[in-house]
Amino acid sequence: MGLISEVLLLPFAPVRGSGWVVQQVLREAERIYYDPATIRAELARLEERLESGEVSEEEFDRQEDELLDRLETATRTGAGTGDGTAPR
Template structure:
């Protein structure tokens, strides 16, 4: 049976290989992103840029907060009126996840305008 399965799924072998490589790359990128040495280097770079006048103090503070949030995994809602930036990964200002509650009718959801039952 294993030989038959291997032969039938052989055309998908390149896809499985690419998927495995992508998973390894994603794991490595995440570990580098959360590495305390890299976080410290980024914070030092922000301090250097602020001291050189390349960025303002408020920009430095905001960037430091984002770097530290990445380290701790904290997510803060965006202040009212602030738009999300393309590079923030959609973390700020996102809605809470939808929680489904039992309906008492065998898991079926009632349609609008109809009673459950």
């Protein structure tokens, strides 16, 4: 039965392969997005932007809250490696 179903589903192989690729890209993007080192670097850049006057205090607070939420999620789930790179 397995061989027959594989033969019958062969025309759909490119679609299944594309789905796998999209899934891998999404997984890698999430690892980078939730990497604690990346988030800390973004916090540092945000603080520099506040000090240089590029962002207002309100905008700083909003973005800082978002980054801290991401950092909390990252530490809770153990995402990323903490060194600015995603695990391979």
